[in-house]
Amino acid sequence: MSSELFHGLAVLSFVILLLIMLLRKIRQPYFIAYILSGVLLGPQVCNIVNEAEVISQLGEMGIVLLMFFIGSEIRLPDLTRAFARPLFIASVQVAVSLACMWGIGTYLEWSTTMTVLMGFIISLSSSAIVFQYLSRTGEMNSQLGLITSGVLLIQDILVVPMVVCLNFMAAGNVSAVDLAKVCAGGMLILLLLRAVSVRRPSLPFKRDIIADHDLQVFLGFAICFGMAWVTAWLGLSAALGAFVAGIVIGKDKATRWLGKALIPFRVFFLAFFFIAVGLQLDLPFFRDNVGTIVFVALSVLLINSLLNAMLFRLAGNSWRDSLYGGALLSQIGEFSFVLMTLAVSLGLVGNYLYQVTLAVITLTMLLSSFWITVMQRLIYRLPLPEKTTFS
Template sequence: MLSQLFSGIAVLSLIVLLLILLLRRLKQPYFIAYIAAGVLLGPQVFNIIHKPDVISELGEIGIIIMMFSIGSEIDLQYLTRNFYKPLLISVVQVVLSFICMYFVGSYAGWEITTIVLTAFTISISSSAIVFQYLARTGQIKSQLGMITCGVLLMQDILVIPMMLALNFMSGAAVSAVQLIKVCAGGVLMILFLKGALTKKLFKIPMRKEIAADHELQVFIGFSICFTMAWISGWFGLSTAFGAFASGILIGHDKATRWLGSSLIPFRVFFMAFFFLAVGLQLDINFFIQNKGTVILISFSVLFINSLINTILFKLTKNSWRDSLYAGALLSQIGEFSFILMTMAASLKLVENYTYQITLAVITSTMMLTAIWLMIIQRLIFRLK
């Protein structure tokens, strides 16, 4: 008798493959197939996957490996010289998002906690989706790609104070020890990176021997990536930030750049689980009952985020073409917004309706990113 796990993997692989072949023909990104597979395999359709929490945890591994791979491709010198641009764009974006949501919330009668949470949620873009687009188009090492990657990294860092703010609004006590750990962790990570890159504090022994051994490459890569991610998480920082920092260390040394490429198959595999988890969390019945509201809010979010980011990129001396494209790239709501919304629900800051509508909007903006980018690219072509 076949085990449930074996049957689930077989059906999952077949459905994902069929959806990928369809999207390949339509020239659409594959993450849409993963989300759609999550919806189909979830409890409300075929009911094949019964443990979405396990899938979600596997998806977090995909985020960590992806950030490690991106870090290995980043030109740190350029990012350091232009550090103020991503920081300025990220911070001002949060402020402008709050202003927009304040006017919307005041008109709709929202509480201040809902306004703040909504502003936090829409101001975080999807690193997984944006990095896929930049890598696929070969723009990840371009000036636009570097600034966009910097913005995504700053957003990931800003998630930490956002979480602390949610704890404060719920009345939960944030201990002084926790605050000290976060601040100390951030400072230590920056000092370690600076020392490792300028004074060569970090070196892998037997690099010539390891370069010829693929199995060693994989496990050395995993060790460096997940150790840095664990250290970062222990300090209260984002695990993705630690993985990104470890990727920078690897990418800075030409002799060890093979580590990033060695983990590509694992990144693809585990990233698929992240998007599967997104599809699994979507309540189909709720979506159908509120489809008009969800679609309207989703396109409003895409438009608002595109507008805000386009203006900010233009103000930081990018061309109109690059600014419009970057605005469209960063228009969707990201994976860390799921974490913020789940945390807000556990702290009882939002009702079930707000929680479900937000999850539906986050998923919809991810699914609509390809269409929105196509619209903006045609606009750019006409302007040109």
């Protein structure tokens, strides 16, 4: 068993390394290498890595760590000032997505459950991809970066009522206790953020922590995963809890060591999330339905780009920023996997729709970098907007 484990990890590491070196030369994001390695080494091709469920759980840890890091980099006052625009964009986007799916579902004679599920899925963008992109380009705290981050944060929050809605459609009712926990969790997070915005938190034993690397690592884990566990128990997203924990920690300048201490763990576990995506892709199904999958994926990228661009523009952004923001949010995100997996477990959809959705989500992720590049070339032809800065 140990030999098989080391063999799988060794081959996986070498394949990822080779793909990253190739992608580095053509200036493409590394998550593409993780997805492709999952496809190549999965049961459909080489059958070297086949523990999709275990790897998926490791990948969820990567998402939690990513949101923790992003939270620590966010400037809460700037995000608060720009919060009205993200709230408008995210709310209208979900409403319009549901309306579009209702029209398509009526034409195709979908059930109400199918229509609502598809509306939820296409309305969620990838926090992992967009946050990594903004961090790499240094745009996290720009006006557009703050608005885009706000939209993604609100989408992550909206996942909670979406999950409740799917459970209600499957069972016909939702526990009053669960609803009370969700409401209590939301209120606690709001109160915590309010307290942090008024008074900067301070960790005890700062000198001991700064001088001890092991203590830094496990304190960071305790804060990140502890908050994630609390919000998950309350019925909220674990990633949301990690994001809030990151905001709280990021307010104290003495905690800058957290970034350096936990970066290797974030890279390692986040890679497993995208590897799990590749492992779950059914290649024979993809080959048999490639026309449908490609058409739907390109349609989603185009529609999401245009819809989000219009909403960014209505929220007062320039056309350059609006088209850019629309491109950033064009792909379908990781929480859509969560919703589809939940729908399958509840018996709301069958295997065909699950495989089509999985393939479409994966393809939009793979094409997102190329799509952003195409939209940027269009943006360069538009006049520059007046610069807006945050103090």
